[in-house]
Amino acid sequence: MAKKPSDDQEQDGGKIGGKIATRADDYPQWYQDVIREAELAEPAKVVKGCMVIKPHGYAIWEKIQRDLDARFKATGHRNAYFPVLIPQSFITKEAEHVEGFAPELAVVTHAGGEQLEEPYVVRPTSETIIGYYFGKWISSYRDLPLLVNQWANVMRWEKRTRMFLRTTEFLWQEGHTAHASHEDAKDEVERMLNVYGDFAEQVMAMPVIRGIKTDSEKFAGALTSMCIEAMMQDGKALQAGTSHDLGQNFGRAFDVKFQTEGGGLDYVWQTSWGVSTRLVGGLIMTHSDDAGLVLPPRLAPIHAVIVPIYRKEEEHAAVMEAAERIKAALSEIDISPPRSRYRDFVEVVIDDRPLRPGAKFYEWERRGVPVRIELGPKDLAKGQVCVKMRVDSAAGSGKEFIPEADFIAGFRARLDTFQSELLRLARARMHARMVTIDTWDEFLAAFSGEQSTFAWCHWDGTRETEAAIKEKTKATIRCIPLPGQGPDPEPGTCVFSGKPSRQRVLIAKAY
């Protein structure tokens, strides 16, 4: 209801495209703006709580998928696919599972113009139907371990949705495995957690804390859940991946028995683990800045954009010829990650649209292209290119002039440097904000209002204390850190109750 229509426009003059709120002013708005302006996705207004993932956003997901899929294959898993509809009765077979998911199920009651005898639920996750099939496939210890993964969509009727972070329908992968012993299952849970952790850090350049969920935060139906937690720029935590030890819970519920080596009969030990399109949200909130999206090269659909600069038509022709030459040379460069099982090559776009160069600069920055090449007559004359990296300091300065041959020869190293620089910056941010807190007053101060941080605190281990902390501050115990992921275990007293504690846990507000 601002009376001055020009107010907002003053701020960013005649900017092309929409505006992006600053992180300091309004972090949630900034997040929405980046998604819109980078053309990653938009809300599916015609379907409540769902989103349309646009090509640029989906391309990032495809890169995530490709790398993870290779990691799953490398650890012995194979892909399979199970139905999107699950008989309602399946969901109810595991007590905790049904309790956890019942409130958010979408149920199909009619099909083909008739009411169904038994309703189907749209899968919120597939433990139950996969458990059922595991029962049919497994009869002997020789059938174990059984290691499958599924790339799929799932649906959870969430009360409150946020683009990429929590939508009614989302894309993910869910690994499901069955083992002959609890030890084997536990190894699997930890193995896949490490796959996620390595992926987050090496590919997404997103540092994470690996840990174990408290009982009240664990997966519905699991014995224990492990997780990776990432810190967003506003100090809140994002659960970026989970890996669950399901024990024999689903084996019992679906009667998945096998003959042991010794001739006995036992229920299988199962695991499940997953990451989702939520990772894209994490990516945005880890690296992006007030100018828009920032992408690590390993996930960037486009690595470099060439903006031709010219005045006369002869110049245009010459510049375009050089641009094509550079594009061809760059496109040859293999930027596959070390030891990867897929090939990745540099993707280059030449932006020859009839716009002012400056307009193009802003646009490609918003989309998160790591490298910008400005190519004009002066550069051709000197055999050089003008390069600007998509770093946080951004706008105006930071242009390098490099001989063309050197630039091409050093391109892969340039991307690698950028990649590791993003990880370094994100790590620095996370560590700068991490605190150890020992008093309740300090704790309240750290989490007052919308504030959040990663706080290492002693906790007495009780559900009551956990609930009380959450009730009073909105902060939750994100995880009990694995060795090396937090402060070394030392006894202390609970930050809330003052009772004895064995080690510090990670507390933060969470997305």
Next chain:
RNA sequence: CGAGAUGUGGCGCAGUCUGGUGAGCGCGCCGGUCUGGGGGACCGGAGGCCGCGGGUUCAAAUCCCGCCAUCUCGACCA
């Protein structure tokens, strides 16, 4: 699901209180000329069932009722 806000061209908004003048503005978009190393200027254009459905009225973007969606906050969650 509770509270609040919002819904007008692709984006951002004004207009709504107090119903009636051709539904406007900035940016973007299309055509043209000059331009071109960080959001250029000028000229000429296109684009709207004013979220949806009812109602009141001679007349509704505007008033009333219902619904839907989005955003923020809360309870629940990847």
